[in-house]
Amino acid sequence: DVCSSDLCYTHGDCQVFNMLIEGNNTSSQSSNGSGSGSGDVAFVDWEFSHCGPVGKDLGFAYSFPLTCALAHAVNGDTDSSEAILDWLDTAWDAYAASLQLDDGNLGRLSIEDVYRQVMGFMAVLTCAYAELGLFFEYLPLETSNDEGRERIKESLRVLTLEFFDLGFGGALSTDNNEDEPVTLEELRMRYRRTVRT
Secondary structure, three states, X not given: OOOOOOEEEEOOOOOHHHEEEOOOOHHHOOOOOOOOOOOOXXXXXXXXXXXXXXXXXXXXXXHHHHHHHHHHHHOOOHHHHHHHHHHHHHHHHHHHHHOOOOOHHHHHOOHHHHHHHHHHHHHHHHHHXXXXXXXXXXXXXXXXXXXXXXXXXXXXXXXHHHHHXXXXXXXXXXXXXXXXXXXXXXXXXXXHHHHOO
């Protein structure tokens, strides 16, 4: 087996700019009726594909929507910000439901392990967004809003530290008992508190 030790095939650069999503509007279908209109997703730019951690791709995919949620918050549009954060929760639910952790190599991982991987790899990309301003030109933010851009970067820096801790740091046991591992729900609650603060 090419992929082993709790690894799987990963895209390696799974972010929204490498996803093509079929429209579900009937007017977007061609006149001959081709296209399912189901909103199917296709991934492009596979040059970084490799065997990697199970949660890497989803962690990378979370980063830009999260940055957009921050931009909406800076604009005072809390409804859009909350809708994106809710979508990220839904994305995790769908992803977790599709995992087959009791099958093959992934049987050594718990759902908590995978969630921590998602958080850790989200931290990697949010760090790059904060420091390099990656894709900031696509944010729902006026180009002249330098103060808003700096607020987003500062928020991403703080979030990155929390995500690194959730993913690779001290979020491995409960606060009350070092021998008692943290549950998935506790990890998700900590994530939700962090992004909504």
